[in-house]
Amino acid sequence: HGALEKSVHKKLTCVDCHPNAKEIPHAERPLASSRQFSIAASEQCRQCHFDQYRQSLESVHARAVGRGDLTAPTCVDCHGSHLIEPSK
Numbered sequence: 001h002g003a004l005e006k007s008v009h010k011k012l013t014c015v016d017c018h019p020n021a022k023e024i025p026h027a028e029r030p031l032a033s034s035r036q037f038s039i040a041a042s043e044q045c046r047q048c049h050f051d052q053y054r055q056s057l058e059s060v061h062a063r064a065v066g067r068g069d070l071t072a073p074t075c076v077d078c079h080g081s082h083l084i085e086p087s088k
Contacts, residue, residue, distance in 0.1 A: 003082035003083035004082045004083070006083060007082060007083050007084045007085070008084050008085065008086050009082075009084055016047075017044045017047070018044070033070075035070045036070075038074055038076050038077060039065060039070075039074050041074075041075075041076050041081050042074035042075035042076050042077075045075040045076070045079075049075075053075075056075075061073045061074070
């Protein structure tokens, strides 16, 4: 993925974040909407960023997602998914 090569995650491979994507073509993931996809993608962040994930569980955003608020921000909404730039 071209964006990943320019990211702080450039040393990762696709299956580091998408462990079930070993077959090509990939199996379909039946999600109701692109928003549901963003929420599911954010869940992958906790694999490596568990401390930040644990802290985020107390946030207003996580509580809103937990209530089913599809407009609540998730990790990838603010931080991106593939092109992750350094925090500085």
